[in-house]
Amino acid sequence: MNMSEPGPETQDLTVHECWSHLRSASVGRLALISNGKPEIFPVNYLPDEGTVVFRTGPGTKLEAVLSGEPVALEADGLNIYGTIAWSVVVKGPATIVQPGEDAPAQAPSPWEEGDKDILVRITPSELSGRRFVIGPPTTWWGPLEPVTLPGQAE
Secondary structure, X not given: OOOOOOOOOOEEOOHHHHHHHHHXXXXXXXXXXXXXXXXXXXXXXXXXXXXXXXXXXOOHHHHHHHHOOOXXXXXXXXXXXXXXXXXXXXXXXXXXXXXXXXXXXXXXXXXXXXXXXXXXXXXXXXXXXXXXXXXXXXXXXXXXXXXXXXXXOO
């Protein structure tokens, strides 16, 4: 089986389905470039009028937003039976929501204590998602090749 090819039951999500799945979750991973290196951070987010918002404070995420480079947010989930998985990726510029701008009716509360008073909005330039049936553990649980430890007979 070629692991780089999507399985026969993999489906691309429509834009409507992507937003529906994003609204069903609240935690994702924010990918950005910091000092020329990729970084990924967990964030809690909320969809808002065709955008995604999250809170942050001083540090790497804020510096990346201020740099003007695009970011990506990925969220994943499962159906209630744990048999179908989905993944949605939002790519685009992130900007600080300025006081007096169209602030969302609701903003996510930060999980971590500290100064997280800055609200950031990602406006999608790309939105994509996939849904697939989760294969039985026997197809993905085992190692790809046997590992021999030092001092162990082959």
